[in-house]
Each structure stands twice: as structure tokens, then as C-alpha cells.
Amino acid sequence: MRPFREYVLDAIALIEPLELNLIAPAHGPILRHAPRDYxxxxxELATPRLFNEARSEKTLVVFYISAYGNTRRMAESLAAGAESIGGVRVSLYDLECSEAGIFTDLVEEADGLAFGSPTINADAVKPIWDLLSSLTSVNVKGKLGAAFGSYGWSGEAVRLIEDRLRGLKLRVPVEGLRIKLVPDAGELEACRDLGEQLARHLTGRVEHREIDMAALA
Amino acid sequence: MPKAKVTFQDIGVSVTVPAGTRLIEVSEKVGAGITYGCREGECCTCLTKIISGGENLAPPSILEDQVLKDNMAPRGHRLACQAQILGGEIVVKPA
Incomplete structure (x- = not known):
């Protein structure tokens, strides 16, 4: 039913109270036998399968993949930072050896999505793109998005992920974090801070900022 | 030079800009959620909802008007790559 699940549920709510003799869809066969079953x-197909036990809280899902453990360390600090803000539930997923398909339900239920990728050959790595390309079937419009990652030379991955997230119509209010090679204590603190900022955006506790155009690079 | 204030509601940021700036110039710099395609007023990717202060933007050109109509843009929507800020206060968010 993706990505039209919500429309299907709205329509079913209108159809369910009716006394059904047959269903004659605008195209396709006329269903005379047991129309109620359809x-x-x-x-059944349109109802979310994942039970969201964090209804009262906002959820942030952090996906990452790491070549040498640097992006992983960033992800862990980011998650810790986000968790320190009350009202946000954070889950951390390593994309190593996983298939993108299994995360679809999770992404659909999440309020915020953060993606961590190293830069290899001037690009984010394949598992990240696989996951991002599978999101077209999910209604992610308006969710909060963010990117981060460690790099050695040029660090394009973060910007490319951000562009993709904006293309999917996610909000990307906080600039992603790129850190050269192994993050030191100060840089891990910056990751923590990014997590806190994301959590504030999720819970609507972000301070309104006023800046002058001249101050923008 | 006259100044104007543009607020990007999706990211909670207000920017003071000189009059004559186009929305695209500011939105990309602050990382607002407006996305761009052709950047020259043809593809309608950067359709933006003007929440308030629409009168503080230069009126749409014939081309922009046509593109908005062709894409069935609702009232109060503009192309961020075309809309020029004249002054006062404007609040926008991605369509």
C-alpha cells in the first residue's frame, strides 16, 4: 500500500460502515463474492505493522556504517546527545551486513532520521544509498533528517546525503557534521551537540535564531 | 540599503537580507528545506508556501505565473528561485 497507505486508510473508514453487496472498482474485475473480505x-495491508510503543515520545533513528569505527563513534556520541534531551527515544542501527528493506517499517514510524557514512571515493557508501533509495515508497515528507560522517580527504558524503534528504522533502534544519579521520574529544562533543540540537528540533524546543545574511558564508 | 527579514519556518531561522535578494540565495545558505531543480523558474521544484508577507515579494513575472499555473500551484505559493524580496517581513516554508 506504500506510499499511499494513509489515503487507503481514509477511504476504508468511509467504506467500512456501508452495507456491501459487491465492489465495482473504477478498473479491475467486479468483486461479487465476499466483498467484505477485500x-x-x-x-490489514494498510495498517502499520510495527507497534510504536513510544507514542508519547519522539523517535530518532540513527543509521550508520563505519569503515574504521570513526563514524560509529560519531553515531554513538550523537545518540547519547539526543538521548540526554528528555522526550526523545533514540535507536542506533549499524547498516553493515543488513538489507535496506527491513528498515522500511522503522523509518515510517520514526520522527527523525540521521545517517552516518564515511566518504569513500568521494561518495557516501552503497548501503546508505540503498537505504535512501528505498525511502521513496515511504511517506517521509516533513520528517527531520540529518547527516554526519568521518572522512579522510574530501568528505563529500555528508553533503550528498543532505541533498538527497532534502530531495525526499525531509527537513534538514541542522547542518551535518564532517570530521576528519578519528574524532577527538572535542569533535565527539560536537557530535553530542548535534544530537542535542536534533532532539530539540524534534521536541519543538528549538530556539528561534535570527541572523544577518552577511554572516552567512 | 533597505533591509528585509525572511523567516524560514521549517528550520526556525530568520535572516536579515538586503532588498532585492532572491529567496534562493538565502534559503540555500541557511539550509532551509526548499529544494531546487533548474534554478531558472521552469521546473517548479522550488515551490514555496508564502505564509505571510507575500506583498513584500516582487510580483511574479509572466513566466513564473505561467509555471505556477501549469503546475496547479495553490494560492500563496511562489517559486523560490524567482521571488525577489523587496522589504518588510516574510515567512515561508517548503510547499
Whole structure:
């Protein structure tokens, strides 16, 4: 039913109270036998499968992949920072050896998504792109997005991920964090700070900023 | 030079800009959620909802008007790559 799940559920709510004799769709066969079953089946297929136990809290899912453990350390600090702000539940996922498909339910339920990737050959790595390309089937519009990653030479991955997130119509209010090679204590603190900022954005506790155009690079 | 204030609601940032600036110049620098395609007023990717202060933007050109119509843009929407800020206060967010 993705990415039209919400529309399907809205339509089912209108159809369910009706007395059904047959279903004659605008295209496709006319369903004369047990029409109610089809409505049930549609509800089953369109209802989110994942039980979101964090209803009262906002959820931030951090996906990362790491070549030498640097991006992983960044992810862990970011998660710790976000967790320190009350009302946000953070989950950390290593994309190593995982398939993008299994995260779809998770992404759909999450309020915020952060992606960590090293830069290899001037690009983010394949598992990240696999996951990002699978998001077209999920309604991610308006969710909070962020990117971060360690790099050795040029560090394009973070900017490329951010562009993709904006293309998917996520909000990317906080500039992503690029750190050269092994993050030191100060840089890990910056990751923590990024996590805190994301959590504030998620919980609507962000301070309104006023800046002058001349101060922008 | 006259100044104007543009607020990007999605990221909670207000920017003071000189009059004559186009929305695209500011939005990209502050990292607002408006996305761009052709950057020359044809593709309608950068469709932006003007929440308030629409009168503080230069009126749409014939080309922009046509593109907005062709893409069935709702009222109060503009192309961020075209809309020029004249002064006062404007609040926008991605469409």
C-alpha cells in the first residue's frame, strides 16, 4: 500500500460502515463474492505493522556504517546527545551486513532520521544509498533528517546525503557534521551537540535564531 | 540599503537580507528545506508556501505565473528561485 497507505486508510473508514453487496472498482474485475473480505484485507495491508510503543515520545533513528569505527563513534556520541534531551527515544542501527528493506517499517514510524557514512571515493557508501533509495515508497515528507560522517580527504558524503534528504522533502534544519579521520574529544562533543540540537528540533524546543545574511558564508 | 527579514519556518531561522535578494540565495545558505531543480523558474521544484508577507515579494513575472499555473500551484505559493524580496517581513516554508 506504500506510499499511499494513509489515503487507503481514509477511504476504508468511509467504506467500512456501508452495507456491501459487491465492489465495482473504477478498473479491475467486479468483486461479487465476499466483498467484505477485500475491505478487511485492505485494512490489514494498510495498517502499520510495527507497534510504536513510544507514542508519547519522539523517535530518532540513527543509521550508520563505519569503515574504521570513526563514524560509529560519531553515531554513538550523537545518540547519547539526543538521548540526554528528555522526550526523545533514540535507536542506533549499524547498516553493515543488513538489507535496506527491513528498515522500511522503522523509518515510517520514526520522527527523525540521521545517517552516518564515511566518504569513500568521494561518495557516501552503497548501503546508505540503498537505504535512501528505498525511502521513496515511504511517506517521509516533513520528517527531520540529518547527516554526519568521518572522512579522510574530501568528505563529500555528508553533503550528498543532505541533498538527497532534502530531495525526499525531509527537513534538514541542522547542518551535518564532517570530521576528519578519528574524532577527538572535542569533535565527539560536537557530535553530542548535534544530537542535542536534533532532539530539540524534534521536541519543538528549538530556539528561534535570527541572523544577518552577511554572516552567512 | 533597505533591509528585509525572511523567516524560514521549517528550520526556525530568520535572516536579515538586503532588498532585492532572491529567496534562493538565502534559503540555500541557511539550509532551509526548499529544494531546487533548474534554478531558472521552469521546473517548479522550488515551490514555496508564502505564509505571510507575500506583498513584500516582487510580483511574479509572466513566466513564473505561467509555471505556477501549469503546475496547479495553490494560492500563496511562489517559486523560490524567482521571488525577489523587496522589504518588510516574510515567512515561508517548503510547499
Amino acid at each position: 475491505v478487511h484485507r485492505y485494512r
